[in-house]
Amino acid sequence: MERAFVDPSRLDELNIHPSMRMRIDHGLSRRSEPYIGEGNLRLLKSHAGNAAARSQRS
Template identity: 55%
Template sequence: MSKGTRRIDYWHDPAAPKPTSRKTSASVFVRNDDGHLLLLKRVDNDLWTIPTGGVKKGETVGQAGVRECLEETGLEVEVTGLVGVFSTPDHVIVYLHGDKVDEVRQPINICLRARLIGGQITPEPSEAAEVRWIDPADLDDYPIHPALRHRIDHGLSSTEPYVS
């Protein structure tokens, strides 16, 4: 995401703009040995999320999740499973540069389970204002968009993959 880009997420909102694109992203649901969840605070909307980003040409979904986690947090992870595939048309993302709409995206997110294998927390300033290990009991203290909270809650409550 380029500097100066803002993001607005819509969830179950009939007034949301109509999508102009449909792209695949990968996210990683990472818990440490204490059961804490890896979260980062986005710079484009000031909301907390799990590491997430677009799947690039020439890479697998797993490679994208691992790359995004390293880029955004400085932490190296290994994919261990699947939280789910989240593709509901009820989630729409508007990307703005200044006052200009760059894109209105209906995302397809593949959320992967992963485990920490190395690295050190070093937020990428263009993407993450902060990176923290959060006790799941404290999640309500963090502003998290409902679409992302849906992924997190499923990851915490079930080992069965979710498909929507």
């Protein structure tokens, strides 16, 4: 396995697995919030809602 720091303009020259390239692209997009994915986002919202409900019962 090879690892290196490269200029983003060179990414198209490299053999990068599509799932890793997607992560890199999301990291370079400078979003105001992290990209989590639709399934994971629903899970996090559900977890947050459950935690809020538990704290209200206490």
